[in-house]
Amino acid sequence: MTRKTRRRGGGFGSAEALPAATKASGRAERARPRAAGLEKSAARPARRGARRPDVVRIYGFHSVVAALRAPRRKLVRLYATAAAAERLAADIAARGLETRILTPEEIALRAPRGAAHQGLLLEARPLEPIDISQVPAEGLVVALDQVTDPHNVGAILRACAAFAVDALVTTERHSPEFAGALAKSASGGLEYVPICSVANLARALADLGDLGYWRVGLDSQAPQTLDAAKLARPLALVLGAEDKGLRRLTREHCDVMARLDLPGAIQSLNVSNACAIALAIASGKWSQPA
Numbered sequence: 001m002t003r004k005t006r007r008r009g010g011g012f013g014s015a016e017a018l019p020a021a022t023k024a025s026g027r028a029e030r031a032r033p034r035a036a037g038l039e040k041s042a043a044r045p046a047r048r049g050a051r052r053p054d055v056v057r058i059y060g061f062h063s064v065v066a067a068l069r070a071p072r073r074k075l076v077r078l079y080a081t082a083a084a085a086e087r088l089a090a091d092i093a094a095r096g097l098e099t100r101i102l103t104p105e106e107i108a109l110r111a112p113r114g115a116a117h118q119g120l121l122l123e124a125r126p127l128e129p130i131d132i133s134q135v136p137a138e139g140l141v142v143a144l145d146q147v148t149d150p151h152n153v154g155a156i157l158r159a160c161a162a163f164a165v166d167a168l169v170t171t172e173r174h175s176p177e178f179a180g181a182l183a184k185s186a187s188g189g190l191e192y193v194p195i196c197s198v199a200n201l202a203r204a205l206a207d208l209g210d211l212g213y214w215r216v217g218l219d220s221q222a223p224q225t226l227d228a229a230k231l232a233r234p235l236a237l238v239l240g241a242e243d244k245g246l247r248r249l250t251r252e253h254c255d256v257m258a259r260l261d262l263p264g265a266i267q268s269l270n271v272s273n274a275c276a277i278a279l280a281i282a283s284g285k286w287s288q289p290a
Helices: 061-068 082-087 089-095 104-110 150-162 180-186 201-210 248-252 271-287
Strands: 056-059 075-080 099-101 120-124 140-145 167-171 195-198 214-218 235-240 256-258
Touching: 056 061, 056 180, 061 075, 061 089, 061 120, 061 180, 075 082, 075 104, 082 089, 082 099, 104 120, 140 150, 140 201, 140 271, 150 167, 150 180, 150 271, 167 201, 195 201, 201 214, 201 235, 201 248, 235 271
Parallel strands: 075 099, 140 167, 140 235, 167 195, 214 235, 214 256
Antiparallel strands: 056 120, 075 120
8 A cells, every 4th residue: 555755644645122022143154256276374364362252333324224234244132212223124123133222322321432323233243254265266355454543444345345346355463343433434335345354464465366366555656557557357456554554575465566646736645545546446447448
């Protein structure tokens, strides 16, 4: 991903139960197809030393609706205002979800401090991560190198869902929880983009290279513009944290470095905005006639 230069503070170039209260069930679906010939590697979802929570909290209308309608999301309980529960009555009934009617103030006490819950707070199981070997053979992947801000990652997930990205690869450490503020910023995108959490991003990029992926790292100082770069599928766009950019080993495992060609006085963008523009450029190239 592009790195900040010259300017400080710049970016890259956010109880009453309803009837039929039954806990939702169903098996989490793993992303397919599994790429042939690649064994599970050191880049697989790593669980050593990091305990995943049993229950995560999702709040906000669009995020909760998307979770309710996602078959692979296992639901536990919904806290809702009477008006919000009535609005989502069909989705609640379809999942047989235990729902407790509370006031907005009571929901706020259960939600993270300052959360804009919009009368909805969902308790659910975390989504199962996928293995790097499960990305599609001709897919589109976004890889994040220690991007830690939940609002940025949420906005990136929203863009990924809009551009039909097949997987988001993140580092196990130095990444936010995939719930809460991130889910709210993703506005439902979290339910549509499989997450691959890896212990070592450089190894994961090496595995993607073995699968035939063309790996493009974004850097504001790269000599080549993204418009001029090769962007053939399968493609991995690699973005780094706004304060540090891409780390050395990450850069070494990219096939090419490229920058966004910005016409204005400011040559840097927030990482989520840069991701959306990069996806638009890639999609635009693929839609052009040969």
